[in-house]
Amino acid sequence: xxxxxxxxxxxxxxxxxxxxxxxxxxxxxxxxxxxxxxxxxxxxxxxxxxxxxxxxxxxxxxxxxxxxxxxxxxxxxxxxxxxxxxxxxxxxxxxxxxxxxxxxxxxxxxxxxxxxxxxxxxxxxxxxxxxxxxxxxxxxxxxxxxxxxxxxxxxxxxxxxxxxxxxxxxxxxxxxxxxxxxxxxxxxxxxxxxxxxxxxxxxxxxxxxxxxxxxxxxxxxxxxxxxxxxxxxxxxxxxxxxxxxxxxxxxxxxxxxxxxxxxxxxxxxxxxxxxxxxxxxxxxxxxxxxxxxxxxxxxxxxxxxxxxxxxxxxxxxxxxxxxxxxxxxxxxxxxxxxxxxxxxxxxxxxxxxxxxxxxxxxxxxxxxxxxxxxxxxxxxxxxxxxxxxxxxxxxxxxxxxxxxxxxxxxxx
Numbered sequence: 001x002x003x004x005x006x007x008x009x010x011x012x013x014x015x016x017x018x019x020x021x022x023x024x025x026x027x028x029x030x031x032x033x034x035x036x037x038x039x040x041x042x043x044x045x046x047x048x049x050x051x052x053x054x055x056x057x058x059x060x061x062x063x064x065x066x067x068x069x070x071x072x073x074x075x076x077x078x079x080x081x082x083x084x085x086x087x088x089x090x091x092x093x094x095x096x097x098x099x100x101x102x103x104x105x106x107x108x109x110x111x112x113x114x115x116x117x118x119x120x121x122x123x124x125x126x127x128x129x130x131x132x133x134x135x136x137x138x139x140x141x142x143x144x145x146x147x148x149x150x151x152x153x154x155x156x157x158x159x160x161x162x163x164x165x166x167x168x169x170x171x172x173x174x175x176x177x178x179x180x181x182x183x184x185x186x187x188x189x190x191x192x193x194x195x196x197x198x199x200x201x202x203x204x205x206x207x208x209x210x211x212x213x214x215x216x217x218x219x220x221x222x223x224x225x226x227x228x229x230x231x232x233x234x235x236x237x238x239x240x241x242x243x244x245x246x247x248x249x250x251x252x253x254x255x256x257x258x259x260x261x262x263x264x265x266x267x268x269x270x271x272x273x274x275x276x277x278x279x280x281x282x283x284x285x286x287x288x289x290x291x292x293x294x295x296x297x298x299x300x301x302x303x304x305x306x307x308x309x310x311x312x313x314x315x316x317x318x319x320x321x322x323x324x325x326x327x328x329x330x331x332x333x334x335x336x337x338x339x340x341x342x343x344x345x346x347x348x349x350x351x352x353x354x355x356x357x358x359x360x361x362x363x364x365x366x367x368x369x370x371x372x373x374x375x376x377x378x379x380x381x382x383x384x385x386x387x388x389x390x391x392x393x394x395x396x397x398x399x400x401x402x403x404x405x406x407x408x409x410x411x412x
Contacts, residue, residue, distance in 0.1 A: 001250055008278040009254065010037055015066060016284040022059040023284065043262065047274060048288040053085045053232075060283045061088060068092065072282045075231050087231050088283040093252075096279055097235045100249045101227070102140040104238035107304070108200060108225050112139025112146035115170050119156045119163065119177035121402055127155050131166060156181050156402065160188045164196055172198065175222070179203040180404035183212045184396050186219035187344060198222040204229060206403050207312040208244065210335060211345075228312065232285050233275040237309050245297050247306040253277045255307065256287070257294055270295045270313045270329065291316050293329060318409045320350045323385060330407050333382050341374040342367060347397050350409045356383060359391045366392055 013030065016023040029044035030037055053060065065072070069092045076086050105112070116138050124130070131154045139146030154166050156177070163185060167175070175182065175198055182201055189195065198220045203212070204227040213224050226239040228246050233253055237246035248255045256274040257265045265271035273290040297310030319327040330348055338346070346360035358374075375388040396404045 005250065005254055005278075006037075006039055009276065011066075012276070012278055012281065012284060012286070013037065015062070015281055016286060019062040019064050020060060020284060022056050023286065027286070045287050047262075048286060050083050050085060050289065050291065053087075053285075053288075054083050057086050057283075062282055062284070065090065065281055069279065069281050077231055085232075089231070089234075089280050090282045092281075093234045093277060093279045096252045097229070100235040100238065100252065104225070104227070105139070107238070107241045108223075109241070110139070110174065110200065111149075112137070112143060113148040114173040114199070115149065116151040116174040116176065117167055117170060117172040118151065118153045119175065119181050120153050121156050123153060123155050127153065131155070132169075134170075160185045160194070164189075164194065167196060167198070174198065174200055174202070175220075176202040176204070178205040178402060179208050179212065179226075180206055180396055180398065181402070182216055182220070183209075183345075184404075186215045189219040190215070194219075196220040196222075200225060202227055206405070207314065208239075209406060210244075211338070213244070228309070230275075230290060232280075232288055233277045233290065234280065236273075236275060236290075240300055240302055240304065240308075242300065242302045245300065245311065246309040247300070247304050248309055250306050252279060255309070257296055257309075265296060267296045267298055268310070272316060289316075293319075314407055315405065317412075318405060318407055320356075320407070320409055321353075321411065323353060330382060334378060337374060337377055337381075340370065340377065342370055345396060347393075347405070348407045350411055352411060354386050356386050356388045357391055358388060359393045359397060361393055361395075 013027055017027050017031070027045060030039070030041045032038050069090045072088050072090055074086060074088050077084050131152055134150035134152060136151070137147050137149045138151035139149050150170070152166070152170050152172075154163065182203065196219060200223045201216060201220070202225050208224060208226045216222055216224050226244070226246065227235070228237040229235045235249045236253055236255060237248045239246050254276040257269075257271040258274055259265050259269065259271045270293050273292040273294050275288050275290050276286050293313035293316055295310050295313065297308035299305070300308050313329050319329055321327050334348065341358070341360065342363050343360040344363050346358060349357045349359060351357045371390050378388060379386060398404055
């Protein structure tokens with residue numbers, strides 16, 4: 001795999017250096033005088049930041065694509081978890097994304113002849129009429145069984161009742177959606193004693209919180225699978241059929257997880273995700289800081305030999321900050337205290353240098369004694385020196401882009 005990756009990276013680096021103004025000299029540390037590549041110098045290449053992309057969009061465009069990589073299209077990130085950026089991508093990277101998705105669906109034993117529904121935003125004005133018209137097969141296009149399958153798009157902003165009715169009307173067995181949308185629907189369903197019937201869900205865009213699995217299984221009867229991807233890098237990883245960990249798409253993207261000093265993280269050590277997609281030659285992203293925190297896992301007993309990303313630990317942008325300037329994540333540590341507070345769902349927000357606001361919806365009535373006990377334990381174990389306040393909310397607090405960020409730093 002290392003030899004294969006270096007071959008693909010070598011092609012990308014030479015292409016970027018020759019046709020992309022932004023990379024004309026940026027890649028010099030890795031090239032020898034004779035034009036060959038010294039892979040021992042890979043870590044000397046600078047990390048590409050989101051701000052770099054925003055400021056250098058035109059300079060990052062290739063003047064000539066390799067044969068078979070085009071055509072191209074453009075898209076813009078929502079900016080709900082950082083600075084919005086414009087991206088040019090190739091048809092090839094999109095095709096590879098489909099292929100990686102189909103492989104994962106085989107891991108999960110999906111039946112492509114069945115019906116799938118996507119809950120999406122940004123649909124055209126006549127989306128409601130079109131939601132009853134199949135958009136055709138959704139499985140691997142050289143599989144005869146898959147040609148019998150159908151998929152439909154339905155808008156995320158509709159009521160839970162409308163969503164459930166549509167799933168029933170089209171006889172859906174599979175659902176794909178942004179992670180927090182089915183979770184919010186599931187919470188509403190459990191309160192009103194409604195149930196859906198799905199085989200599986202594929203969740204994307206935001207991390208899958210531990211509490212999602214039980215809620216979605218109880219509400220929909222569905223197994224939960226995850227896709228880790230971005231507009232910048234395409235498909236990065238898919239969850240294994242044996243658990244919640246991800247197998248990285250090592251054949252199409254180099255994934256690095258680095259510590260604060262830029263060194264590779266050990267297994268179990270949380271660090272910054274740095275990605276280099278091999279085939280986005282229209283606008284190369286070489287050592288791009290994805291903005292996520294993650295940790296490597298040990299090899300998987302399932303037999304798949306792709307690298308294991310054990311968990312996604314949230315966004316760098318929303319790390320909390322102590323008085324001495326050190327930054328830290330709460331995601332994996334504070335969750336275990338959830339039952340003490342009795343929250344249906346919560347959001348932790350740093351609202352000041354030493355202030356944490358816990359926004360939550362209690363499972364019953366508000367209990368001040370529970371809050372006091374939770375504060376004492378949280379301050380003792382994780383939040384020494386922080387003041388903790390509470391705010392009762394009725395619904396998941398979503399960003400403008402419709403994402404739910406469980407741990408958010410609002411002091412920037």
